[in-house]
Structure formats: structure tokens, C-alpha cells
Amino acid sequence: MPKPIIDHSKCTGCNTCVEICPMDVLKKSDDKDKKIDTTDNECIGCRACEVQCPEGCIKVQD
Amino acid sequence: MAKKVKKSQSKIKKKVWVKLVAPPAFGKADLGEASVEDPRQAIGKTVTANLMTLTRDPKKQGINVRFIVRKMHESHAETIFNRYRLMPASIKRMVRRNKNRLDHSFKCKTSDGVLLILKPIVLTMNKCNRSVIQALRKKVVSFLFYNVGKKTFDQFVQELITAKIQISLKRSLSKLYPVAICELREAIVSSYPDTMKGTKPEGKLTVKPAVEEKKPAVKPVKTEVKTEEKPAKVEEKPAAKTEEKPIAKVEEKPAKPVKKSVTSKKSKEE
Incomplete structure (x- = not known):
């Protein structure tokens, strides 16, 4: 199962990932x-x- | 009486023809003209065109493209891509029995920040299980999100027209299940970023006088050409007739009487 892994130290909380995710996997x-x-x-x-x-802090692991 | 005359007078503004030009991805082709009172009113107008006429490829006659006027220039209006649509008649021809049709609709963003609504359509070779269709649908979404997200809006439009996206999507789907047809039924721009939005020019526009000047400039040229050509033709014709006709007559006339004379002699002899 693929899973997004977030680097919280880099994340600014801009919400682009939350808006773009088609399956609503990410939330604020x-x-x-x-x-x-x-x-x-x-x-x-x-x-x-x-x-x-924009910060490149998310990586999806398969 | 004088008052009545004043009331009947109405202020009618003269309309101007504004030339609409397609974006550079379509080779800046002519889309047509719009008649507007003020050139600023042209901004926000929509134009639809068949992709066959823009690309000169008859294979693409089943696709319509819509543009929106975004900017005004001195001689023309600049447009931006707004919608790509497969016509329902062409979709109807694709769909056959004993095959599965897969439809989907979702929003995704390009790297520029243009929000798109994509509606892909996939037709399988044979009837397949629901699990296969579900897997195909997931693959379509993941593929388009990844590939559209990487590209800018212009790159996306370019690949959409040349059908590179559709071909690469079909290749990736055929690993799961053989796919007969894989197309983007519709691609609509939901919202543009602020940098791409059209802006209404401030102050006086130079488009209006430029168009008005052209019309009177064209007419006198036509009249001049006619007046110059006619006398020239009149002079040439008599000269040609006088030179050619006598030569032809002189050559032909002696030939005919010789034949007649031969026949007449023969008949006399007989």
C-alpha cells in the first residue's frame, strides 16, 4: 500500500497537498x-x- | 415640433471589428472577428473552433476547442485555451456492446496553478470484472495527477492536442488490462492564476482608430486598380486582334479553296 510520508520540519502548512489529494488522504x-x-x-x-x-516535504512510499 | 425632433435623435455608437488570434500552441491561427462597441468589451468573450481547422488534421474533426479573450493588442485580441471537448457523436461511435466503458471526472492542478477539470473515458477490449474497472480508474487518476502536476499549462495543452497524454495513458493502462480506446473526453479550465487572468487596459485604446483607418484605405486602392487596368486592356485588345487575325486568315483561306477546287474538278470529270 502506498503511503505519504511528511517531513514536518520543512512543512509550512500551505494546504496545497490537502486540496489536491483526490482520495482525501491528507488533512489539516x-x-x-x-x-x-x-x-x-x-x-x-x-x-x-x-x-x-512547493517545499518538497512529502514523499510517497510504495 | 422642435422638441419632438430632439427626442427622436438616439446616440448609436459605431461597432468595431476585433480580430481574434489563437494562442501560440495553436500556431496563432485566426479564430475570427468579434464586433464590439468598445474593444475592452471583447475581453472575456468565448470562441469555439474545431481542432481540424486549427491543426489541419482531418482526424481531429470530432474535437472542439474553446478560447477566452484575455488581452487586447493594437491590431488583435489575444486568447487563452479554456476547454477541450470530444463531441458526443464521436463518443457514440466508440462505444460498442460487450465492452466496458469507464468514465471519471476530477480536478487537478498544473505546476502553474491552473485548476483543471479532467474527464477521461476508457473503453476496454472485452467485458471485465468490477475489480478490474476499479483498478483502471485508480490508475487513470494517479497517472493524470502525476503527469499533469509536473507540467506547466502550456505544456499540458500542447500534449493534449498532439494526443501524447492519451497515448502514454493507454500504454500504462494496458499493463493492467487491454484497452481499446483511451481519451480525454473533456478538459475544462476551472480557474486561472492571477498572472494569467485577463486585464482590461486603462486609458484610451489605439485599436479603434486603427480599424477605422483601414476601411477607407482599402476602397480607394480598389478603385484605382480598376481605373488603371481598364484602359490598358482596351489598348491591348485591338492591338492583338489586328496583329493575329490577318495572319490566321491568310494561312487558312488558301488551304480551303484548294480542297474545294479538287472536289469540284472530280465532280466535273465524273
Whole structure:
């Protein structure tokens, strides 16, 4: 199963990945450390978040 | 009486023809003309054109492309790509029985930030299970998200017209299940980024006088040409007739009477 792995130190919380994800795998979190979090939805591994992220802090692992 | 005359007078503005030009991805082809009172009103107008006329490829006669006027220049109006659509008549011809049709619709962004609505259509070779269709649908989404997200808007449009995206999508899908047809049924631009949006020019525009000047300039040229050519033809014709006719008559006339004389002699002898 593919899964997005977020580098929270680089993430600015711009929400582009949340908007672009077709399966709603990513969501905005209220935690101070994690600006974006993953949900239980199934990731199809389209890598849209990886390509679109302006900081390049998301990597999808197969 | 004088008052009534004043009321009947209405202010009618003269309309101007504005030339619409396709974006550079379509070779800056002529899309037509729009008649507008003020050239600023042309901004935001839409024009649809058949892709066959733009690319001169008869294979693409089933595709319509829509453009929106974005900028005004001195001599023409610049347009931007807005919609790519396969006509329903061509889709109807693709779909056959004992085959599965797979439709989908989703939004995705290019690297420029242009939000697109993509509607792919896939037709399988044979009837297949629902699990296969589900896998195909996932693959379509993942492929298009990854490939469209990497490219700029201009690159995407270029590949859409040349059908490179469709071909590469078909190749990737055929690894899962043999696919007969794989097309993008519709690609609509949902929103442009602020840098691409059309801006209305401020102050006086130079388009209006430029178009008005052209019309009177064309007419006198035509009249001049006619007046110059006619006398020249009149002079040439009599000269040609006088030179050619006598030579032809002189050559032909002696030939005919010889034959007649021969026949007449023979008849007399008989």
C-alpha cells in the first residue's frame, strides 16, 4: 500500500497537498508540531502531493 | 415640433471589428472577428473552433476547442485555451456492446496553478470484472495527477492536442488490462492564476482608430486598380486582334479553296 510520508520540519502548512489529494488522504491538523496529518483513507499512490508540494516535504512510499 | 425632433435623435455608437488570434500552441491561427462597441468589451468573450481547422488534421474533426479573450493588442485580441471537448457523436461511435466503458471526472492542478477539470473515458477490449474497472480508474487518476502536476499549462495543452497524454495513458493502462480506446473526453479550465487572468487596459485604446483607418484605405486602392487596368486592356485588345487575325486568315483561306477546287474538278470529270 502506498503511503505519504511528511517531513514536518520543512512543512509550512500551505494546504496545497490537502486540496489536491483526490482520495482525501491528507488533512489539516490542529497540533503545533504537525501542520498536516494523514487519515485512514486509502492512498492510490498518484503522487500528486509529492509533485505539487512547493517545499518538497512529502514523499510517497510504495 | 422642435422638441419632438430632439427626442427622436438616439446616440448609436459605431461597432468595431476585433480580430481574434489563437494562442501560440495553436500556431496563432485566426479564430475570427468579434464586433464590439468598445474593444475592452471583447475581453472575456468565448470562441469555439474545431481542432481540424486549427491543426489541419482531418482526424481531429470530432474535437472542439474553446478560447477566452484575455488581452487586447493594437491590431488583435489575444486568447487563452479554456476547454477541450470530444463531441458526443464521436463518443457514440466508440462505444460498442460487450465492452466496458469507464468514465471519471476530477480536478487537478498544473505546476502553474491552473485548476483543471479532467474527464477521461476508457473503453476496454472485452467485458471485465468490477475489480478490474476499479483498478483502471485508480490508475487513470494517479497517472493524470502525476503527469499533469509536473507540467506547466502550456505544456499540458500542447500534449493534449498532439494526443501524447492519451497515448502514454493507454500504454500504462494496458499493463493492467487491454484497452481499446483511451481519451480525454473533456478538459475544462476551472480557474486561472492571477498572472494569467485577463486585464482590461486603462486609458484610451489605439485599436479603434486603427480599424477605422483601414476601411477607407482599402476602397480607394480598389478603385484605382480598376481605373488603371481598364484602359490598358482596351489598348491591348485591338492591338492583338489586328496583329493575329490577318495572319490566321491568310494561312487558312488558301488551304480551303484548294480542297474545294479538287472536289469540284472530280465532280466535273465524273
